[in-house]
Amino acid sequence: MAFGGGCSDRGRPERRAPRKITAYDLQRAAMHYLERYAAPAAQLRRVLARKVALSCRHHEQDPAIFEPMLDEVVARCVSSGLVDDQRFAQARAATLKRKGRSSRAVEASLSAKGVPRELAREASAGSEEDELAAARKAARRKRLGPWSRGDRAASRQKDLAALARAGFNMTIARAVIDGAGDEAMQD
Structure with a gap:
């Protein structure tokens, strides 16, 4: 007795045909x-x-x-207000910044979602202190600089490169990677 009932020959259930769109x-x-x-x-x-x-x-x-x-x-x-690009951009930018994303990465992410470029730039803009805080979060999450377990001097260039790839400028990256351990560990 076959128990195929609605399955394709690969064992996956068959998809229903899509309805005509109205x-x-x-x-x-x-x-x-x-x-x-x-x-x-x-x-x-x-x-x-x-x-x-x-x-x-x-x-x-x-x-x-x-x-x-x-x-x-x-x-x-x-x-009707169900879709608001500006509200979406501000909320998404705030979430990404809290996760430690750079302003450049936030702007790119918003643009990829379809937010107009000017609105994405406006929502992702932040102060240098905000950018520094985001870089510290990113470094902590990736265990770079003061948060690394290995030899900090040997991995300095790799750590700087990782923050640069994440969209942080070199001034911010150097401040975080070369920063004093006491200040960086407070965050």
Whole structure:
């Protein structure tokens, strides 16, 4: 007796065929996505466009005919306040800075999510003290400089390079790596 019931020949369950996309389905998909994730308008549009492309590929339709529908759904979400690029950028930037990301890395991350470049630059901007605190967090997390277990002098260049790759300028990186142990360990 075969117990295949709905499984492909590789043992994975078969996927259901995607439904034909309607405006109602797109709106529901947008609401469902926004219930789970905060997202800028560009990201929401990309998610919905993937859903449209999947359906169109299966039903042999042209995805271009759904562009106005996509624009309308995203515009409705923006006008209702469910999607706010500035609020998203500020919240995401604050989270990334708390994790020890540099301003450059924060700006790049926001841009990759679809936040307009000027808004990303504005949200990621911070003082030199903020950047120094973020570099210390990054160094502590990666066990660099005063937080390393090995020979600090031997690994100095590698530690500086690691902070530079993380987006910190060399002045900040040197201050953290060469910083006095007492000051750095207070954080």
